[in-house]
Amino acid sequence: MGYYEIKICCDNSQREPLIALLSEEGTLGIIDNEETFFCYFNDILSIDRILSKISNIITKVSSTFDSLNVINYSYSYISERDWNESWKKKFVPIDIESTNFTIIAPWHQRNPDRLNLLIDPGMAFGTGHHETTRNCIRLINKFTPLVNKDSFLDLGTGTGILAICAGILGFKLITAIDNDPLAIDAARRNFRENNINNINLVFGDISLSTGKYDMIVANLLLNVLSERGILISSLLKEGGIALISGLIDGQEDVLLPTLLEGGLKLLELLRDDKWVSLVMTKSCCKNS
Template sequence: MAWIQINTVVSEAIAEPLSDAFMENNAASVTFEDAQDQPIFEPELGTTPIWDRTKVVGLFDAETNPQAIIQQLTQQVPEVPASAYKIEQLEDKDWIRAWMDLFKPMQFGDNLWIVPSWLEAPQPDAVNLMLDPGMAFGTGTHPTTSLCLTWLDQHAPKNLSVIDYGCGSGILALAAQKLGAASVVGTDIDPQAITASRQNAERNHENISFELVKDFDSEPVDILVANILAGPVKELAGEFIRLLKPGGTLILSGLLANQAEGLVNHYRDLGVELDTFEQHEEWGLLAGIRT
């Protein structure tokens, strides 16, 4: 099936109303793209950030009259003139196959692999997690996820208890379980993340409990890993310490490298010496022991 795209670049304030207008005009989908290379490193919890200049793209059936759509859009969102819209023809191809071809098996450390479920594991005897890209954060492609997976591979939690705090897709919980942990639990503030984590656990034939933070409780564990953001990592310090056994290991990621020093000082004052630092691109991982 062939498609056309109608797109334009707008300010942050216009992006959502324009998206709504696209959908009201029967767009098959609407996507947002960064129009000026503006990374968003640390959004507020519970928010969906949009760039200052955002490219809004509506996808339509090729039989659609794009000029008629643009005329409707200018009436609904008069801030955007008709001349600002661009129309692009998309070739007819198997979009699902093209999307699947973007993802390949990824290796972390020596023994850990993340493998899309439709592919064969490159090393069948290695520790393989079957994980498909989805809406919840965490498929191994982000530097912070990669840092955490590599750390777990290098410090396999054999016979230890683990909490994955901010589980996203459940990828770190699954890695810990497959690397020999005695028990693993996960939690997140996002119901979608809990759903994705449970589905991924089922796909990997692992029995792991995932609960929303509001419903979550756990006895102190040997290892707590939190791949979230620097702000919440700082705010949750007391909770993380409560959930760790004395002598337990805390692994923190989701932070920018230039935020590490402040977190090291903050946690030192609370009795956790974060003496390990790893960096990938501009992102960092901290690890240390609770005294």
């Protein structure tokens, strides 16, 4: 088994909608650098089918967002044997703004003055190179002092980075769930790298989630969030906080009615360029 690496060059106005649409089309991972970004597809798909997807996405973005710059892309094939070396060359440490967290890979030197999140991405989403992951970390860090830290639920855990963040911040019992076996493998490896031992890792659909949680994070696509909005509300404790991310600007208007219908209240709305995150609660948070 191998992977196709797609290198895309575009301007800033096109970057976020491209990444969002690529995520919807099932890209296995994204590395976002300043001038270019890379996305990856499993070679189970033919390269012709992948390039057709890319072409359609570029056409859609080009027709929607005015820009004089042409979106260029190229691709290369990476064997499974060379996969780790490819990630190592592109994975750089990331300091998360407004927090003391730094995301590093296991082969990077630890920073003793920071809270190090060790992430070996494998082929799972959530390296911290994407705005939605970084926004979730900032929000977890901001709102953890306002809730009890008995229980935390990570819906669609990917690499496990958000569950690890919760563990470092002191949540006692953490549940992380994903329906992608590659994500489960990556998350299990990363929990071990970070010495986080209080995480219950569940393989399956998020609809399998049970119990009640002080904090829930769901960094997912709109269609999944829309289908599971009522479920998220039912899993949240009174006084708890649900962090909803992965929305493109404007999609919050589609999702919010479902969340409000489920009994949640909007506490805060965060806009970061083209991305929107929602902070929802069932009641007033306790005093910090």
